[in-house]
Amino acid sequence: MAYELHYWPGIPGRGEFVRLALEAAAADYVDVCRGDEQQGLGVPAMLHWLEDPSVPRPPFACPFLVDGRTVVDQTAAILLYLGPRLGLVPQREQDRLWAHQIQLTVADLVQEAHNTHHPIAGGLYYEEQKPEALRRAADFRRERLPKFLGWFEAVLARNAGNARRELPRLVGGRLSYVDLSLFQLVDGLLYAFPKATRRALKKTPHVAAVHAGVPRLRRLAAYLASERRLAFNEQGIFRHYPELDA
Amino acid sequence: MAYELHYWPGIPGRGEFVRLALEAAAADYVDVCRGDEQQGLGVPAMLHWLEDPSVPRPPFACPFLVDGRTVVDQTAAILLYLGPRLGLVPQREQDRLWAHQIQLTVADLVQEAHNTHHPIAGGLYYEEQKPEALRRAADFRRERLPKFLGWFEAVLARNAGNARRELPRLVGGRLSYVDLSLFQLVDGLLYAFPKATRRALKKTPHVAAVHAGVPRLRRLAAYLASERRLAFNEQGIFRHYPELDA
Numbered sequence: 001m002a003y004e005l006h007y008w009p010g011i012p013g014r015g016e017f018v019r020l021a022l023e024a025a026a027a028d029y030v031d032v033c034r035g036d037e038q039q040g041l042g043v044p045a046m047l048h049w050l051e052d053p054s055v056p057r058p059p060f061a062c063p064f065l066v067d068g069r070t071v072v073d074q075t076a077a078i079l080l081y082l083g084p085r086l087g088l089v090p091q092r093e094q095d096r097l098w099a100h101q102i103q104l105t106v107a108d109l110v111q112e113a114h115n116t117h118h119p120i121a122g123g124l125y126y127e128e129q130k131p132e133a134l135r136r137a138a139d140f141r142r143e144r145l146p147k148f149l150g151w152f153e154a155v156l157a158r159n160a161g162n163a164r165r166e167l168p169r170l171v172g173g174r175l176s177y178v179d180l181s182l183f184q185l186v187d188g189l190l191y192a193f194p195k196a197t198r199r200a201l202k203k204t205p206h207v208a209a210v211h212a213g214v215p216r217l218r219r220l221a222a223y224l225a226s227e228r229r230l231a232f233n234e235q236g237i238f239r240h241y242p243e244l245d246a
Numbered sequence: 247m248a249y250e251l252h253y254w255p256g257i258p259g260r261g262e263f264v265r266l267a268l269e270a271a272a273a274d275y276v277d278v279c280r281g282d283e284q285q286g287l288g289v290p291a292m293l294h295w296l297e298d299p300s301v302p303r304p305p306f307a308c309p310f311l312v313d314g315r316t317v318v319d320q321t322a323a324i325l326l327y328l329g330p331r332l333g334l335v336p337q338r339e340q341d342r343l344w345a346h347q348i349q350l351t352v353a354d355l356v357q358e359a360h361n362t363h364h365p366i367a368g369g370l371y372y373e374e375q376k377p378e379a380l381r382r383a384a385d386f387r388r389e390r391l392p393k394f395l396g397w398f399e400a401v402l403a404r405n406a407g408n409a410r411r412e413l414p415r416l417v418g419g420r421l422s423y424v425d426l427s428l429f430q431l432v433d434g435l436l437y438a439f440p441k442a443t444r445r446a447l448k449k450t451p452h453v454a455a456v457h458a459g460v461p462r463l464r465r466l467a468a469y470l471a472s473e474r475r476l477a478f479n480e481q482g483i484f485r486h487y488p489e490l491d492a
Contacts, residue, residue, distance in 0.1 A: 056404050057344055060351045060397050070340055074350040081343060094316055097327060098303055104320040105306045111357070119365050120378065121385035132366065132378050139367035151306050158302050 003029040003082075004066040006046040006059075011236035012188075012229075014075045014110065015063040020180040021079060023223040025086035031228070076103040079177045088177040099171045102155060102178045106185050109148045113192060114237045116140045116244055126234075126241065137244035141196040145189065149204045152182060156206035167213030168206045175217070182207065183214035188238030193245045249275040249328075250312040252292040252305075257482035258434075258475075260321045260356065261309040266426040267325060269469040271332035277474070322349040325423045334423040345417045348401060348424045352431050355394045359438060360483045362386045362490055372480075372487065383490035387442040391435065395450045398428060402452035413459030414452045421463070428453065429460035434484030439491045 003022065007015025009031075022029045035041025046062060049055055049071065059073035065081065072078045080100050083089030089099050119136040120129040155170055162168035170178045186207060189197040201208040215224055223229060232238050249268065253261025255277075268275045281287025292308060295301055295317065305319030311327065318324045326346050329335030335345050365382040366375040401416055408414035416424045432453060435443040447454040461470050469475060478484050 053400075053404075058397070058400060058404075060347075060354075070343070072343060072347065074347050077343060077347050077350060080346070097316070097318060097323060100326070101306075101318065101320050101323050104323060108306075115361070120381050121389065123385065123389055129381075132381070135366045135375075135378070139369065143367065143369055148306075151304070154299075154304055158299075158304070 001068055003027060004032050005029055005063065006032045006049065006066065007063040009033040009043065010230070010233070012184075012232060012238075013063075013236050014107075016184055016230070017075050017106070017181045018063055018065065018078050018082070019228075020184055020220070020223075021082055021086055021088055021177040023228070024175070024177075024180055024217065024219055025088060026219060027082075027086055076100060076107050079103055079181070083177050086177070088175065088180075090172045090174070090176070095171055099176055099178050102152075102170055103181060105148070105151065106178070106181045109144070109185060110188075110237060112140060112144050112148075113189065116192075117239050117241060126239070130243075133241075133244060137193075138246075141193060141246060145193070145196055146200050146203070149186075149200045149207050152207050153204035156210070162206060166209070167216075168209050170210075179210055180214060180220075182210050186211040188232060191232040192238040192240050194240075195245050247314055249273060250278050251275055251309065252278045252295065252312065253309040255279040255289065256476070256479070258430075258478060258484075259309075259482050262430055262476070263321050263352070263427045264309055264311065264324050264328070265474075266430055266466070266469075267328055267332055267334055267423040269474070270421070270423075270426055270463070270465055271334060272465060273328075273332055322346060322353050325349055325427070329423050332423070334421065334426075336418045336420070336422070341417055345422055345424050348398075348416055349427060351394070351397065352424070352427045355390070355431060356434075356483060358386060358390050358394075359435065362438075363485050363487060372485070376489075379487075379490060383439075384492075387439060387492060391439070391442055392446050392449070395432075395446045395453055398453050399450035402456070408452060412455070413462075414455050416456075425456055426460060426466075428456050432457040434478060437478040438484040438486050440486075441491050 005015060005018055007013065032041050032045050033043050037044060049059055049064065057071060059071060061073060063075055063078065064071060064073035065078045072081050083096065083099065089096050116137040117126045117133050118129065119132040126133065156162055156168045159169060161173055169175060170182060214220055251261060251264055253259065278287050278291050279289050283290060295305055295310065303317060305317060307319060309321055309324065310317060310319035311324045318327050329342065329345065335342050362383040363372050363379050364375065365378040372379065402408055402414045405415060407419055415421060416428060460466055
């Protein structure tokens with residue numbers, strides 16, 4: 001049975017981290033909200049899981065994955081679940097746990113990137129919190145972005161064998177879902193904060209190599225060129241407001 | 247060998263979620279930063295893992311757990327690792343994954359509670375971001391706090407058997423680490439936002455019952471009365487600034 005991915009249809013957002021793993025493994029999946037309501041898909045199919053009181057274990061938010069009777073929300077938990085099933089994480093428990101920790105740290109930076117344009121409330125428009133956003137984004141560019149990318153760089157630099165690899169890996173010697181997520185994270189940061197991110201990447205060459213190398217993988221290249229890949233936009237997590245970059 | 251818990255010594259913070267699980271299971275553990283520097287403990291012992299370039303898999307931040315050769319950071323990942331070892335989560339993979347999702351949602355609310363007093367930058371003082379904090383806290387009290395507690399309430403209400411239990415459980419019929427975490431979360435919220443949290447708890451009776459019931463468990467009662475339990479204070483994640491509550 002195909003995996004069901006439930007996420008808002010108009011933005012890459014957090015759903016894209018899951019989508020990249022499914023695509024890299026050529027997994028059979030349905031992108032539920034982008035399907036036809038006449039066929040029981042679309043946003044109403046997602047809202048059933050979030051809002052129907054008969055759901056015994058309701059997801060808190062999307063993205064979530066439905067696999068038969070298993071429902072998993074929280075992006076990092078979805079990838080923890082999918083990783084072994086898609087062959088995108090090493091076998092050893094220690095390695096899987098390490099991959100998960102890295103993924104949770106990706107999630108933290110995603111949240112901080114979101115908070116640059118929504119420092120006060122997710123329910124208000126950007127325009128209603130712009131002075132605060134200007135202050136928060138300045139701190140993000142100066143402190144947080146270099147700190148996080150510096151940590152990913154250390155993880156890559158300390159992983160044996162990466163000095164000889166054109167595409168360095170975060171965990172072990174083979175591609176894992178965290179490499180795909182780091183690509184997506186950097187891609188989003190380059191969209192939202194092109195100046196600050198390019199500056200940070202100069203000091204983190206392994207991170208830059210992951211961002212450059214992942215789109216050259218055969219299945220990823222095909223996916224990224226397809227219409228299944230959604231473009232970043234100003235409804236999503238990574239938004240390009242030029243006044244927030246420098 | 248004893249587990250090593252590494253966390254800042256002066257605040258309960260995120261470390262407390264791990265400490266409660268260790269205490270509830272009467273596990274052998276060392277609270278590293280609160281130990282004696284002369285004996286190789288204290289904050290320098292923690293900083294080794296965070297800062298020494300010879301550490302192959304460096305934690306991003308504390309809390310982290312050291313168990314022999316395994317180092318785990320990210321609070322929810324630590325509990326994912328400890329849960330089965332401490333007998334504080336059911337055996338089935340589906341249940342463990344569900345517990346982990348709930349824990350990640352606890353972590354999200356912890357972060358949002360922190361952001362009420364630090365909406366702009368973790369590196370600035372509260373006093374340097376007070377106007378923004380006032381705005382963010384108002385949204386937190388009105389929108390976020392009821393939304394999250396309402397979700398925990400739904401999880402508890404939909405878990406079979408809880409109607410008959412004095413201490414309801416989040417996952418299955420036995421105590422799990424997420425019950426302890428929900429207690430700690432509510433305890434922190436009651437410290438930081440007594441008015442808003444008491445109001446929200448009136449609509450979430452199962453959540454209130456978890457908060458009331460956990461401290462009556464024998465080992466927890468002993469721990470909470472001991473000097474190992476740290477008090478909330480204005481250096482931590484949950485801070486009581488009366489102007490942020492209403």
